[in-house]
Amino acid sequence: AQKITQTQPGMFVQEKEAVTLDCTYDTSDPSYGLFWYKQPSSGEMIFLIYQGSYDQQNATEGRYSLNFQKARKSANLVISASQLGDSAMYFCAMRPPGGYQKVTFGTGTKLQVIP
Amino acid sequence: NAGVTQTPKFQVLKTGQSMTLQCAQDMNHEYMSWYRQDPGMGLRLIHYSVGAGITDQGEVPNGYNVSRSTTEDFPLRLLSAAPSQTSVYFCASTPGKGDEQFFGPGTRLTVL
Numbered sequence: 099a100q101k102i103t104q105t106q107p108g109m110f111v112q113e114k115e116a117v118t119l120d121c122t123y124d125t126s127d128p129s130y131g132l133f134w135y136k137q138p139s140s141g142e143m144i145f146l147i148y149q150g151s152y153d154q155q156n157a158t159e160g161r162y163s164l165n166f167q168k169a170r171k172s173a174n175l176v177i178s179a180s181q182l183g184d185s186a187m188y189f190c191a192m193r194p195p196g197g198y199q200k201v202t203f204g205t206g207t208k209l210q211v212i213p
Numbered sequence: 214n215a216g217v218t219q220t221p222k223f224q225v226l227k228t229g230q231s232m233t234l235q236c237a238q239d240m241n242h243e244y245m246s247w248y249r250q251d252p253g254m255g256l257r258l259i260h261y262s263v264g265a266g267i268t269d270q271g272e273v274p275n276g277y278n279v280s281r282s283t284t285e286d287f288p289l290r291l292l293s294a295a296p297s298q299t300s301v302y303f304c305a306s307t308p309g310k311g312d313e314q315f316f317g318p319g320t321r322l323t324v325l
Contacts, residue, residue, distance in 0.1 A: 102255075133313075133314075141318070141319050142318055142319070143303060143314075143316035145313040145314065148313065189255055199258075199305075199307065200261065201246070201314065202258070202272075203248075204255055205253060205254060205255045
């Protein structure tokens with residue numbers, strides 16, 4: 099069974115600063131995928147970034163990067179130059195090999211960006 | 214493309230009533246899922262489908278039924294609503310070749 103742990107229920111960051119949201123995972127599969135989603139107060143789920151377990155480099159998408167440390171089983175999301183619009187819930191998620199629909203989500207971190 | 218659509222957006226039921234939450238996608242995705250989101254618990258998988266005619270249970274399937282007669286539609290049926298089913302329900306789809314799941318806007322269900 100796979101498990102995702104997000105230990106930070108809430109975080110604050112100053113506008114224009116960088117912030118790291120923690121995510122650790124547990125799986126016995128050698129092949130898996132890791133995701134981050136953003137959920138603003140309006141409620142929709144927005145895909146941010148993906149990392150495959152065999153990807154050699156850390157994934158990046160604009161101001162988002164995923165700090166993937168396979169040996170530590172961590173997949174932290176780094177947001178650079180925070181903006182007020184980054185205030186939202188952030189969910190880490192994982193899927194097993196071939197299990198495109200069997201995605202497990204963490205409990206989320208609520209990020210608040212302070213002007 | 215409309216993407217993933219869900220109806221209704223809001224619904225209030227009485228205990229024991231049944232209803233169907235609708236989900237449709239126009240992206241020809243093979244894989245579809247239903248999740249429920251409760252405060253402090255993230256999203257939990259209810260049922261999923263890997264193609265028309267093929268469905269399977271997720272983490273919390275009790276009290277829910279699904280069917281997948283077409284690639285486009287994946288309705289979720291509540292057989293006899295209970296207050297414990299008060300939640301926000303999300304439908305999602307993916308082609309299975311990329312990595313992103315495309316989510317619908319959600320249905321907020323309250324069971325009294």
